[in-house]
Amino acid sequence: MDEVDAIAELIINYNELNSSVVTELDEEPSPLEFMRFVAKNTPFVVRGAASDWKASQTWSAQSLKEHLADETVNVAVTPAGNADSPSQNSDGTLVFAKPWEEDQPFPSFLDYVIQQEKQPNIPPGEVRYAQTQNDNLRHEYSSLFAHVPPTIPFARIALQSPPDAINLWIGNSLSTTALHKDNYENIYVQILGRKHFVLLPPHCQPAVNERMLKPVRYVRAEEGSELRMGGEEDGGDVPFAIWDPDRPGENRTQYSGMVEPARVTLERGDMLYLPAMWYHKVSQSCSEEGICVAVNYWYDMDFSGPLYPLTNFVRSVNASRNKD
Amino acid sequence: MDEVDAIAELIINYNELNSSVVTELDEEPSPLEFMRFVAKNTPFVVRGAASDWKASQTWSAQSLKEHLADETVNVAVTPAGNADSPSQNSDGTLVFAKPWEEDQPFPSFLDYVIQQEKQPNIPPGEVRYAQTQNDNLRHEYSSLFAHVPPTIPFARIALQSPPDAINLWIGNSLSTTALHKDNYENIYVQILGRKHFVLLPPHCQPAVNERMLKPVRYVRAEEGSELRMGGEEDGGDVPFAIWDPDRPGENRTQYSGMVEPARVTLERGDMLYLPAMWYHKVSQSCSEEGICVAVNYWYDMDFSGPLYPLTNFVRSVNASRNKD
Ligand SMILES: O=C(O)CCC(=O)C(=O)O
Ligand SMILES: O=C(O)CCC(=O)C(=O)O
Numbered sequence: 001m002d003e004v005d006a007i008a009e010l011i012i013n014y015n016e017l018n019s020s021v022v023t024e025l026d027e028e029p030s031p032l033e034f035m036r037f038v039a040k041n042t043p044f045v046v047r048g049a050a051s052d053w054k055a056s057q058t059w060s061a062q063s064l065k066e067h068l069a070d071e072t073v074n075v076a077v078t079p080a081g082n083a084d085s086p087s088q089n090s091d092g093t094l095v096f097a098k099p100w101e102e103d104q105p106f107p108s109f110l111d112y113v114i115q116q117e118k119q120p121n122i123p124p125g126e127v128r129y130a131q132t133q134n135d136n137l138r139h140e141y142s143s144l145f146a147h148v149p150p151t152i153p154f155a156r157i158a159l160q161s162p163p164d165a166i167n168l169w170i171g172n173s174l175s176t177t178a179l180h181k182d183n184y185e186n187i188y189v190q191i192l193g194r195k196h197f198v199l200l201p202p203h204c205q206p207a208v209n210e211r212m213l214k215p216v217r218y219v220r221a222e223e224g225s226e227l228r229m230g231g232e233e234d235g236g237d238v239p240f241a242i243w244d245p246d247r248p249g250e251n252r253t254q255y256s257g258m259v260e261p262a263r264v265t266l267e268r269g270d271m272l273y274l275p276a277m278w279y280h281k282v283s284q285s286c287s288e289e290g291i292c293v294a295v296n297y298w299y300d301m302d303f304s305g306p307l308y309p310l311t312n313f314v315r316s317v318n319a320s321r322n323k324d
Numbered sequence: 325m326d327e328v329d330a331i332a333e334l335i336i337n338y339n340e341l342n343s344s345v346v347t348e349l350d351e352e353p354s355p356l357e358f359m360r361f362v363a364k365n366t367p368f369v370v371r372g373a374a375s376d377w378k379a380s381q382t383w384s385a386q387s388l389k390e391h392l393a394d395e396t397v398n399v400a401v402t403p404a405g406n407a408d409s410p411s412q413n414s415d416g417t418l419v420f421a422k423p424w425e426e427d428q429p430f431p432s433f434l435d436y437v438i439q440q441e442k443q444p445n446i447p448p449g450e451v452r453y454a455q456t457q458n459d460n461l462r463h464e465y466s467s468l469f470a471h472v473p474p475t476i477p478f479a480r481i482a483l484q485s486p487p488d489a490i491n492l493w494i495g496n497s498l499s500t501t502a503l504h505k506d507n508y509e510n511i512y513v514q515i516l517g518r519k520h521f522v523l524l525p526p527h528c529q530p531a532v533n534e535r536m537l538k539p540v541r542y543v544r545a546e547e548g549s550e551l552r553m554g555g556e557e558d559g560g561d562v563p564f565a566i567w568d569p570d571r572p573g574e575n576r577t578q579y580s581g582m583v584e585p586a587r588v589t590l591e592r593g594d595m596l597y598l599p600a601m602w603y604h605k606v607s608q609s610c611s612e613e614g615i616c617v618a619v620n621y622w623y624d625m626d627f628s629g630p631l632y633p634l635t636n637f638v639r640s641v642n643a644s645r646n647k648d
Pocket of ligand 2: 493500501512604606618
């Protein structure tokens with residue numbers, strides 16, 4: 001047996017012992033129940049957990065515009081909804097495309113998002129997504145912060161820390177977040193519209209075809225002009241998954257066909273526990289008003305114990321296989 | 325980088341993120357606190373946790389002999405205290421030596437154990453250890469069972485099951501349990517004397533020099549005769565660690581020098597959480613009376629989640645390296 005087989009064995013062994021159907025809970029877990037999921041690094045969804053949050057009860061396009069009538073917000077702008085995604089540049093090379101970031105008055109940002117969603121016959125222009133991921137709900141959007149709990153009690157108690165970041169996500173169905181992973185325990189809550197998650201556990205790294213991609217950023221040369229892809233950004237190449245579980249035949253590795261992605265859709269008020277280091281691809285559908293709004297809580301993961309080093313080990317063994 | 329480096333990297337990465345000093349708690353953890361240790365597959369010791377158990381308060385050589393005055397018990401007999409150990413047979417081959425098992429009246433078994441311990445000048449004969457590991461405290465020794473809790477509440481609540489086995493261990497300082505691992509969450513409690521544990525996490529498999537050994541059993545041909553090593557037992561070769569962290573220069577692999585064994589001694593009344601799949605070598609010191617007595621609770625481990633498949637993966641990668 002060579003190490004190629006060891007990776008296949010790992011994927012098959014995991015699949016035999018674990019379901020790819022995400023467990024559904026009817027109510028929030030206790031801290032102990034939550035910790036059992038953390039212990040096995042396994043996701044769950046709680047249907048309706050956030051239904052009675054003030055955000056769920058009161059947010060709408062209109063109320064958001066009222067609350068943020070005078071605010072400007074940071075908006076990620078891309079030609080096709082591909083912020084932080086592997087994308088082809090003009091000569092066909094795959095690069096890691098970062099969005100153009102622009103401050104926009106919130107009401108006109110939201111009008112644009114809605115109009116684009118509701119009038120699909122108009123040729124789609126650029127795609128706008130408020131997705132700053134920098135604890136924006138406690139900063140940029142702090143006037144909305146009182147509408148959600150300041151922390152998720154079961155997670156705070158189990159993980160013994162306040163959330164490191166609380167993020168608001170506002171966009172339409174043209175935005176997709178490419179398959180990636182974060183070193184955070186993530187509690188993701190849907191407020192308006194729906195989110196569609198495709199999930200893979202950390203040991204599936206050999207299936208996602210991670211490549212070192214040159215980072216480039218879309219730029220708008222002058223106000224009102226179209227986006228174009230800029231030159232290489234500083235900071236060096238970025239390791240990024242180029243396999244897309246929704247186009248499984250493209251950019252595959254010999255292991256892509258073996259993994260069993262878990263798929264789960266969050267409806268209004270649903271809450272997902274997305275365990276640390278899990279790969280996730282996220283797409284969205286809009287509410288009748290034409291927006292999709294979510295909030296997520298990132299808690300620091302515990303780097304002690306065996307899982308983080310073993311996840312790095314899978315990557316190293318796969319890298320050495322690719323060098324042979 | 326080849327896969328040799330990946331294993332070294334794994335060991336070093338783990339060592340950087342984890343201490344090899346076993347955490348000491350002053351009191352029993354709550355189920356949630358316990359689950360945090362289970363989640364990171366990390367041991368802890370609770371000093372004095374069992375000090376007020378009836379077993380701790382009342383057991384002595386005398387009281388045990390009274391309780392078990394009319395019982396015969398199964399005793400593991402070996403020439404040198406090496407039950408279930410890698411041992412050399414007459415032609416120098418390393419085999420997996422299993423003990424001769426014999427039913428003995430409890431009082432004379434205990435007298436033998438004590439006498440051997442207290443009179444070290446008498447040339448040591450065979451070594452006797454009551455160590456049946458088959459839930460013996462609820463069967464063979466059921467008259468003592470009421471002297472210990474029927475389960476460990478924090479473990480039962482966290483792991484959601486009663487103990488699969490509760491075992492009593494009675495022996496003297498000549499018995500040693502060789503480095504091995506069990507697929508159980510283990511709560512180990514010292515009642516009389518002391519136990520010395522040497523511990524290694526599951527990913528250290530490449531350091532323990534696991535070999536396929538022929539199983540043989542010591543046999544006593546007729547009553548009163550000396551033990552000799554019998555022929556090969558049925559059931560096929562047994563994978564077993566042949567590296568002994570207390571003789572680190574012998575039978576080493578290229579990784580043995582990289583791992584950092586954790587060492588912890590349990591005194592009377594101390595409790596150890598020994599996480600599932602951890603390698604452990606166990607030796608013992610006696611109470612003033614010349615005996616060493618412990619009780620342990622095995623709870624089923626959870627095979628779901630990533631740790632079990634990843635532990636198998638380390639073994640496979642190491643096996644493929646050894647085949648190169
Ligand atoms: O909602 C999205 O578009 C992406 C969410 C995400 O990647 C995250 O919460 O880590
Ligand atoms: O106490 C001993 O000798 C060995 C204990 C052991 O191996 C166990 O509890 O799994």
